[in-house]
Amino acid sequence: MNTSQSAAEWWAINGAITFEGIGLIAFALSGLIEAARKKLDFVGMALVAALTAFGGGTLRDILLDRRPFFWVQNVNWIYVILVLCVLAMIFMRSRHLEFTERAILWPDAIGLGIFTAGGTQIALAANVPAIVAVILGVLSAVFGGVLRDIVVNEIPRAFSDHQPYSVVAFAGAWLVLLGDALSWPGLVSVAVSAFAIVALRMTAVYLEWRLPEWKV
Amino acid sequence: MNTSQSAAEWWAINGAITFEGIGLIAFALSGLIEAARKKLDFVGMALVAALTAFGGGTLRDILLDRRPFFWVQNVNWIYVILVLCVLAMIFMRSRHLEFTERAILWPDAIGLGIFTAGGTQIALAANVPAIVAVILGVLSAVFGGVLRDIVVNEIPRAFSDHQPYSVVAFAGAWLVLLGDALSWPGLVSVAVSAFAIVALRMTAVYLEWRLPEWKV
C-alpha cells in the first residue's frame, strides 16, 4: 500500500519533469530552426532557443507570482538547453540541412500541447478561476513562440497562421479542467489534454483546415 | 446622510467599473481594427484585441506588484471582450467595411485617456512618488497599444506618430495629481483627466499638430 503510494508519487513527480523536459526541448528546437532560417549567428540561435523554451513558463510564473521560477528551482534545464544548442549546432553544420517552413510544425505542436496542459494544471493548483487557468495555460504555451517570432521580426504565428493554433490550445486546455472535475490524477489530465492538442493541431495542419479571414 | 454616503460610494464603485469597461472596449476595438487591416485570421483578431485591452493594465499591476490582476478580480471583463470580438466579427463580415488608417483614432484616444487617468489614480493609491504615478499611468495606457503594434510588426504609434500622443497622456495625467491635491473625489479627478486627454489628443489630430522630427 505504502509502496504503491510511493510509486504513484514517483510517477507523478518524474512524469511531470519528463513532460516539462519534452516541452522545453520541443520549443527550443522550434527556436533553433527559426533562428537558422533567419541566418542568425550561433549565439543568437541559442538565445532565441532559450527565449522560446523559457519565455512562456516565465510569464506564467510572473502572472501567478510564483517564485522561484521553474528554471531557478531546477537549474538543470538551463544546462539541458545549452547542451541541446551546442549539439544541434554541431549536427546542423555537419549536415547542411535546409529547413523548410514546415520543419518547425512538429516541435511547435508538441511544445504547444505540453505547455498548455501543464500551465493550466499549475494555474489550477494556484486556485484561480477556471477561465483564468485556461488563459494562463494558453499564454504559457503561446508566449514563447510569440517572443521567438517577434525577435526575428515576423508577425507571430499564433496570430496570423490562418490555421487553428491558439484556438486548439484553448479548446484542449478545458480537458485539464474536465479531468480535475472527474478527480483524475493530475498527470493523466495533463497527458490527455496535451495529446488532444497535439493531435488536433497536426490534424488541422495536414487536412489544411483554415480559419476564416477578414475579407474587404 | 447615510443614504447619501452610500450613494457616493455606489457612484465611486460603479463609475470606476464603467470607466474601466469603456476603456477596455475602446482599446479592444482599436486592436480589432488594426488586426483586420493586417488581414489576420479571426483568432488572431481576438488575441490582438485582448492583448491591446489587457496588456497595459497587466503591466501596471505587475509593476505595482498588485495581485490579483484586474482581469482575475473581475473575470467578467474576459467574457465581455470575447463577446465583443464575436459580435465585431459577425458585424464586420456582414458589412464588408474597409478600415482607413484613421478608423482607430477615436477608440485609441478614448482608451488612452481612460487608462492614463485610471492608472495614475491606482498608482497614487499605492503610495508611489508623483512622477512614478504619472509614468505608470502613461505606461498602462500606452503599453497595450505598443504590444498591438509590435505583434503586427509596426513601429509603435506611441513612438513614431509625429502627432502628440504619449506627451498628451503625460500632460493630462498631472490633472489626477492636481485633483488629488485639491481633495476632489477620485472619480472626478479621473474623469477630468481622461476627458482632457481625449480632447487634447483629438484636437491634435484634427488640427494636425506635429511634433518636431529629427532632421539630418
Add this chain to the structure above:
Amino acid sequence: MNTSQSAAEWWAINGAITFEGIGLIAFALSGLIEAARKKLDFVGMALVAALTAFGGGTLRDILLDRRPFFWVQNVNWIYVILVLCVLAMIFMRSRHLEFTERAILWPDAIGLGIFTAGGTQIALAANVPAIVAVILGVLSAVFGGVLRDIVVNEIPRAFSDHQPYSVVAFAGAWLVLLGDALSWPGLVSVAVSAFAIVALRMTAVYLEWRLPEWKV
C-alpha cells in the same frame, strides 16, 4: 578605523550609484541615436531612450521580485534621463549630426558592461544559484537593447550581430563570481567585470571577430 570604514562605505554606495548612472546614460544615448536614425519624433526618441535605459533593470527587478524598482527607489534617474533627452535634442538640432551605424557601438558597449556586472552582483546578493545570477546579469544588460531594437522594428543586435555581444557579457559576468569567491569588495568585482566586458566587446568590434553563422 571608524573613519576608514565610513570611507569604504561611502565609496561602495557612491561608486555603485556612479556606475549605475554611467550605464543608464550610455544606454539612453544608444536609444537616442537609434531613434534618431529611424526618424522618430522627439517624444518617440525620449521613450526609446527611457525604454533602453530602464528596460533591462526593470526586468531584472521583476525576475528577482525586488521592489521598489531601482527607478522608484531613486526617482532622480527619471529626471536625469529626461534632462539628457532634452539636452541631446537641442544639441542634435543645432549640429545636424548624421549618425552612422557605428555611432552607438561605444555607448552600447559601456551600458552592456556596467549592467551585466551590476546585474550579476545584485542577483548574487539575492542568493540565486551562480548560473542564474550570470543569466540575470546578461538579461538585465541585453533586454533594454532588445526592447530598443524591437520597437524600431529591427531584429535585435543581441541576436544577429554576428560579432560577439551577449557571449562577451556572459563570459565577463563570471568575473563577478570570481571576485565574490575571492572576497573582493563588491565594487571592485563589478568594475573589473564591466571593464573586461567593454574591452572585449570593443576589441571584437575593431578586430572584426565574427561568430560562425548557420550556412545552408
